[in-house]
Amino acid sequence: MSLIRVALAGEGGQGVQVVAEILTEAAYNEKKHTIYIPNFGLEQRGGVSVAFMQVSDEKIGAPKFHKADIVVALSERAVSRTLQYSDENTVYVYDSSFNISPDELPKKAKKIISLPAVEATKKELHPRVFNIVVMGAVLEFTKMVSFEMAKEALISKLAYKFEKDPKLKELNFKALELGKELAEQSLQEGGAGNG
Amino acid sequence: MQKVVGDPRKAFITGNEAVAWAALAAKAEIMFGYPITPQNEVMHYWTRLAPKYNRKFLQTEDELSAGFTTCGAIQAGKKAFTATAGPGNVLMQEPFGMAEAMRLPLLAVIQQRGGPSSGTVVYSQQEVTLTTFGGNGEGHRIVYSTSSHQEIFDYVIKGFNTAWKYRFPVFVLGDGYQAKMREPLEMYDPEDRGIEMVKPYALVGLDGRIGETREPQHLCNIYSLEEELYEVVLKIAGDYDAMTPEVVEYEEKECEDADIIVVSHGVVSRAADDAVKILRSQGIKAGYFRPITLRPFPQKQLREALAKSGAGKILIAESSYGQLERLTKQELYGETVPIKSLLMPGVGIVDSDIVNKVKSIM
Numbered sequence: 001m002s003l004i005r006v007a008l009a010g011e012g013g014q015g016v017q018v019v020a021e022i023l024t025e026a027a028y029n030e031k032k033h034t035i036y037i038p039n040f041g042l043e044q045r046g047g048v049s050v051a052f053m054q055v056s057d058e059k060i061g062a063p064k065f066h067k068a069d070i071v072v073a074l075s076e077r078a079v080s081r082t083l084q085y086s087d088e089n090t091v092y093v094y095d096s097s098f099n100i101s102p103d104e105l106p107k108k109a110k111k112i113i114s115l116p117a118v119e120a121t122k123k124e125l126h127p128r129v130f131n132i133v134v135m136g137a138v139l140e141f142t143k144m145v146s147f148e149m150a151k152e153a154l155i156s157k158l159a160y161k162f163e164k165d166p167k168l169k170e171l172n173f174k175a176l177e178l179g180k181e182l183a184e185q186s187l188q189e190g191g192a193g194n195g
Numbered sequence: 196m197q198k199v200v201g202d203p204r205k206a207f208i209t210g211n212e213a214v215a216w217a218a219l220a221a222k223a224e225i226m227f228g229y230p231i232t233p234q235n236e237v238m239h240y241w242t243r244l245a246p247k248y249n250r251k252f253l254q255t256e257d258e259l260s261a262g263f264t265t266c267g268a269i270q271a272g273k274k275a276f277t278a279t280a281g282p283g284n285v286l287m288q289e290p291f292g293m294a295e296a297m298r299l300p301l302l303a304v305i306q307q308r309g310g311p312s313s314g315t316v317v318y319s320q321q322e323v324t325l326t327t328f329g330g331n332g333e334g335h336r337i338v339y340s341t342s343s344h345q346e347i348f349d350y351v352i353k354g355f356n357t358a359w360k361y362r363f364p365v366f367v368l369g370d371g372y373q374a375k376m377r378e379p380l381e382m383y384d385p386e387d388r389g390i391e392m393v394k395p396y397a398l399v400g401l402d403g404r405i406g407e408t409r410e411p412q413h414l415c416n417i418y419s420l421e422e423e424l425y426e427v428v429l430k431i432a433g434d435y436d437a438m439t440p441e442v443v444e445y446e447e448k449e450c451e452d453a454d455i456i457v458v459s460h461g462v463v464s465r466a467a468d469d470a471v472k473i474l475r476s477q478g479i480k481a482g483y484f485r486p487i488t489l490r491p492f493p494q495k496q497l498r499e500a501l502a503k504s505g506a507g508k509i510l511i512a513e514s515s516y517g518q519l520e521r522l523t524k525q526e527l528y529g530e531t532v533p534i535k536s537l538l539m540p541g542v543g544i545v546d547s548d549i550v551n552k553v554k555s556i557m
Contacts, residue, residue, distance in 0.1 A: 021377070028207040028379055037376040039317075061469035063372045063462060064318075064543035 003056040005065045007085045010074030012049045015131030020051030026145040026153035027055045048081040055144040113186045129175035136179020203383040210373040211236035213344045217351035224273045225251040227264040231283040232316035233371035234306040258283040262290025269299045272397030278304035292330035296416040300358035304367045306374040309541035318371035319541040323518035327490040335435045338366045338490040340460040344380040359393040445493035446485040453482025453504040459512045463544045470549035494526040512537040
C-alpha cells in the first residue's frame with residue numbers, strides 16, 4: 001500500500017480525534033507505518049478540530065502534509081477550514097445536510113462526494129454514534145486498514161463504555177456498517193452528488 | 196530502582212508520552228514544570244506515571260521557578276528535569292544560564308511552538324537560537340534536535356548521561372508535531388541495551404573538610420572580580436571544546452558525489468531525507484546532512500562532506516526564518532560554497548517543498 005493521507009475535520013466534540021486515534025491504532029496493530037497528528041490550535045476550545053492521518057507500508061517522512069488524498073468535513077465551518085488540503089488528486093467528502101453553495105466547495109478535487117451521514121445516523125441509529133458512522137465511511141473510502149482490524153481497535157478503545165452498557169457495542173458496530181454502506185453507495189453513484 | 200519498561204516493547208504514543216517514559220527509564224527522580232502547550236502532556240504523563248515508580252513532581256508558579264527548582268534539586272544530587280516551550284523557554288533562560296555558570300547537569304525538553312511571543316501553540320523550529328545560545332552566556336550547552344519518537348526516547352536517555360558525565364545543561368529539542376503526534380517507537384530499559392546510566396551525585400552538603408580532605412566545589416554564579424569571571428568562563432569554554440568531539444552527532448547520506456547538500460534538522464530532516472531520494476531518482480545528485488547536535492555543531496563533519504563531494508551548493512531548509520541558516524553560516528566561515536535557503540517559519544515542510552526549491556536553484 002502506498003501512502004494514504006487523510007484530513008478529517010469537524011466541530012470540537014464531534015469525536016473526530018477519537019476516530020483518528022482508533023483508525024491509526026488499527027493501522028499500527030496491522031503493522032503498518034502510521035502517523036496521526038491532531039490539530040491543536042486554540043480552536044480546541046470550541047471550533048473546528050482537524051485530525052491528520054498518514055498510513056503506509058513504508059516509512060513515513062514529514063508528519064504533516066499540504067494536500068490530502070481524502071478530506072472529510074463534518075461541519076459547514078470544517079468545509080472552509082479544509083479547502084486548502086484539496087487538490088486535483090483529492091476525494092473531498094462533506095455531509096449532504098450542509099447548507100452550502102457549490103462555490104464554497106473546493107475548486108480542485110478529483111471527486112466531490114456529499115454523504116448523507118447526519119441524516120442516516122439520525123434516522124437509523126442515534127446521533128451519538130455519528131463519528132463511528134464517519135469512521136466506517138473513512139474506512140471504505142481509504143481502505144487504510146482492514147474492517148476487522150478497525151473493529152477490534154474500536155472495541156479496545158471503547159471497552160470501558162461497552163462494559164457499562166453492552167447495547168452500545170451493537171450500536172457502534174451498526175454505525176460502522178452504516179458508514180461503510182453509505183460510502184459504498186456514494187462511490188457507486190460515481191460521486192456525482194455535488195450538493 | 197525498579198525497572199520501568201521490562202522487555203523492549205513497541206508502542207504507538209505521542210512524543211510527550213515518549214519523553215515521560217524515557218525519563219522514567221533513565222531513572223529521573225523528579226520533574227519540575229509549569230504548563231505550556233505543546234509540552235503539557237510531558238507533565239501530565241509524568242504525574243500519572245511517577246507515583247507508580249516512586250518518582251516526584253512539583254508544579255511551580257512559573258517557568259523561572261521550574262527552572263530554578265530543577266537547578267536546586269540537581270545540586271542536592273537528584274536527577275531532575277523540566278520541559279517547556281515558546282515563551283516558557285524564554286523565561287527559563289535565566290535558570291538555564293545558572294546551570295551553565297554552575298555546571299549543573301540539567302536536562303530540559305523543549306517542544307518548539309510558533310513565535311515571536313505566544314505565536315502559535317502548534318509547531319515551529321524557531322527556538323533554535325534561544326535554545327543554543329539563549330541567556331547572557333556563551334551557549335555552553337548541548338542541544339540534541341530529534342526527528343522521531345524513537346529519537347526522543349533515545350536522546351532523553353542519552354541526554355541525562357551527557358549532562359551528568361560532562362556537567363553541561365542538555366536540551367532535547369523537539370517541536371509541537373513531535374510532541375503531539377502519535378507514531379510507533381520501541382521502548383526499553385537502557386541497562387538492557389548495555390547503556391549504563393550515570394549515577395547522580397550531590398554537589399552540596401558533601402562530606403569532608405574543605406582544603407583538608409576535599410577541594411571546594413565553587414558552585415558559584417556571581418563573582419566579585421572581572422578577572423575571576425574571565426578565568427571561570429575560559430575554563431568552561433576549554434572544557435566545552437574538549438568535550439565537543441565526544442558528543443557531536445550528525446547524520447549524513449549520499450554526500451560522496453553530491454552536487455547540492457540539503458542541510459536540515461529535527462523533524463524537517465524527514466522531509467529532506469525523502470526529498471533527496473526523490474531528487475536522486477530524477478537524476479539530481481543531492482546529498483543529505485543533518486546536525487543532530489545543534490550545539491556543539493558538527494562543523495568539521497559538514498566541512499568534510501563539502502570537501503569530499505565538491506558540492507557547488509548548500510540548501511538549508513527549516514521551519515524558521517534563518518535560525519539554522521545563521522548557525523550553519525557561522526560554523527562554515529571561510530567556505531565559499533553558495534548557501535541558499537528554504538525558510539518557512541512556523542509551518543511544516545514536506546518533501547515536495549524541498550524538491551521544488553532544489554530544482555529552482557540548480
